[in-house]
Amino acid sequence: MDSILECRNLVKYFPGCLALNSVNLSIPKGRIVGLLGPNGSGKSTLIKLANGLLTPNAGQILVGGAAPGIETKKIISYLPERTYLNDWMTVQTMLDFFSDFYENFNRAKAYDMLQRLHINPGDRLKTMSKGTKEKVQLILVMSREAELYILDEPIGGVDPAARDYILDTIISNYSENATVLISTHLITDVEKVLDEVVFINMGSIVLTSTVDDIREKEGKSVDSLFREVFKC
């Protein structure tokens, strides 16, 4: 079995809206995959289903062959599109929290990244700016030695300089067997790190391809193909 994430006829609807329309998808191990689509295309819904934060209406979603549960939560490191940090904690407490609950949390790695981004571990999260909180969250998520990293809009709220550092961190920090799934619409920024792309629109998968194929066969960058496919 080579796929780390698999969707079989996955359906999810919300009152008055079909968010995922019978999605079939297989994400191979060891790749960096971009989940790309316009706003409201179903990216976050798919990601939340993988993390067990939503329950599917029909079909299946499997992570490492298992439905979302304790075992899948051990191997997924998830960065949501919002701040989930507990306000009352300091960065230090947050590190303790992660090492208490996740066996694969690498504390040294986290300290190293905090230092690089000039974040003081003693600072309280309450007093931090939104961008700094996002950085802390990303550091926590990337410091886990997980099998699947799911990053929902990882660079949306941070400055371009930090963006580069974060993308470098993503590429350099993950082991060979790990898979990274990045959802974003800032395609130019992430294009250089992606191996594969999945285009999603209106709850359906429009295209799955390797980045090399897009460049060779279509003679285009992912960004220009995206603009073409999702032309308004």
Place this chain on the structure above:
Amino acid sequence: MLEKLLKYEIRATARTFLPLYGLILLLAVVNRALFQSAANQMNLFNIPRAITMTVYVVLIVAMFVMTLVVTIQRFYKNLLGDEGYLSFTLPVKTHSQIDAKMIVTLLWSVLSILVAAASIFIIASDADTLASFSRFCAGVAELYSRYGLHAHLIAFEVVALCVVDFASGVLHIYASIAVGNLAGRHKQLAAFGAFIGFSVVEQIFVLIFVEAFGGSISGYFRAFHYSSEYFPTAPVEIALLGMIAYSAVFFAAFYFITDWILSRKLNLE
């Protein structure tokens, strides 16, 4: 994993309760000083006395209100709000999350009662109250010696009833919030509606039960011989057991509903 959840749950809530406890005990000491010393004789201290007493009463009320507020807020914010994105991606069982929150609420409620009792003791204890308190203790000891093991059983049942009944009340709130969260919008309103709905169901259940078994139950209790010298312990034990069973049924039902919704029907916005 429950211990770890408990550890962070206690840390998250201690910030609210410990300062409040400290303030209440401090004010109790101040009140005692103003009421029981020579200051009591001086009109000069009338106004400070009124103020410290008012603040003390307000704080006692605030402490119990906070217990309720924190119960609701921790469950809603930490599990169903943004923080739920972290809570529900931890590799722990859903019921451990419920257990941790319930146990910590129970802990703070007991502590709040103890702090309130201690503060009243600080303010009011003098030779007279101490004497009547020791008389009360002596009375209890006498009851114990008279009823022996039965007294222990009844004491145990009373404590068990308090715990189970209180926990079922907390779970009533949790189940209502969980049901409310199933609604697409107006989640708070739906939670409030669910709370009332559960209460109505509980009342109906009691009515049917009384209608069906009320006669035979009161017949059972009337069959005992009661006298002013010796009160039989069996009816008390049985009645308490019945009440524990009643609370336990609702405890189990609310627990099941909460756990089922959070593990099978979870939909975070």
